[in-house]
Amino acid sequence: MTRLDFDIAICGAGPVGCVFALLLHQYNPTTRIGLFGQKPPPSGSVLDPRTLALNHGSRQLLEQLGVWPKRYAPIHTVHVSQQGRLGRTLITPTELDVDLLGCVVNYDDLLHGLRQAVQQQGISYLEVAAPAQVQSTQHAIIHTDSTSYTAALAVQSDGVRPNQLTRDYNQHALLATIQSSHPKKDWAFERFTANGPLALLPHPNQSDCYALVWCNSPSRTASLQGMDHCTFNTELMQSFGARLGELSLVSDRFDFPLALSAGPSLPAPYVVAIGNAAQTLHPVAGQGLNLGLRDTAQLALSLRPWLATPDLDPSSALQQYAQQRRPDRWLTGTVTDVLPRIFATTNPLIQHACGLGLLSMDMLALARQPLARQLLQGLRI
Secondary structure: OOOOOOOEEOOOOOHHHHHHHHHHHHHOOOOOOOEEEEOOOOOOOOOOOEEEEHHHHHHHHHHHOOOOOOEEEEEOOEEEEEOOOOEEEEOOOHHHHOOEEEEEEHHHHHHHHHHHHHHHHEEEEEOOOOOOOEEEEEEEEEEEEOEEEEEEEEOOOOOOOOOOOEEEEHHHHEEEEEEOOOOOOOOEEEEOOEEEEEEEEEEOOOEEEEEEEEOHHHHHHHHHHHHHHHHHHHHHHHHHHOOOOOEEEEEOOOOEEEEEEEOOOOOOOOOEEOOHHOOOOOHHHHHHHHHHHHHHHHHHHHHHHHHOOOOOOHHHHHHHHHHHHHHHHHHHHHHHHHHHHHOOOOHHHHHHHHHHHHHHHHHHHHHHHHHHHHEEEEOHH
């Protein structure tokens, strides 16, 4: 039998792909891993303007791997409100028996640390100009720009969106950094408006700044992009309110279209999809990367016995993984799909019902704990 090039080929070297490679190496350092990714940018260059909200479970995973960024902003309290309607709720770590609900990190800081760790562990990193194409026969075949490789199985984590289930939200997310005249230390805000959710997250770079994620229609987002700073600040204050004092734009503005995309965990024999290659979510509540990291943790755990004997067929381990991940993927996808749509409805009865729901969550811990627990660590079985 011809020896395969790798035991596992990971197509995509973003945070999810790198974490998966490090978990496999931690479980069995002799595993032959091929990590396919784009050429790392020059040192000091900005790869991605986003900040990432990582929940308690994701923080634990990254700390276990020794790749938690040095620069981060803690989230102790989450304030949830609805513009122009009754009700708001606070989620705190005390009732969930944790020290923090989560933290905000820079995308670049996280990815830089992960790729450094991959290099230090001697994991094979193969540079590609475009996402690798995967074919499956009796094993996986990975086609790159000019070469093909073989592996017992391939893991797609390259962010190429699946298309089995799609929903266009007719929204774009505007990202920017906002300075506050009266910041609230370690507080994050999720505000539902008629145009879409608006989030302000404590910024890891500066204690009086927030990372803005503002969801609106494409036309309104384009209008906000074109406004001068003073007009933009006025629009933001009208949507968010004065609970943080004066809000001022202090960065460039970035525009990302929003859509739901989901597909099977096992798109082909000997191929697994994780992270954004399995599901791309609405950014409300910041669940996308957290769900992807839970994918990596469960897949690595399911494959751990197989890593010792990679000549055997991994299909049973993959089927076990897909079955175990289905409930968490479904529930998280449903929550992030329903929340922005139901709060953006123009039906006054539903609007008032949402407000009453927030009020009841604020008054009764039992009413808010299921949602808080899901956002904290996902559904675990």
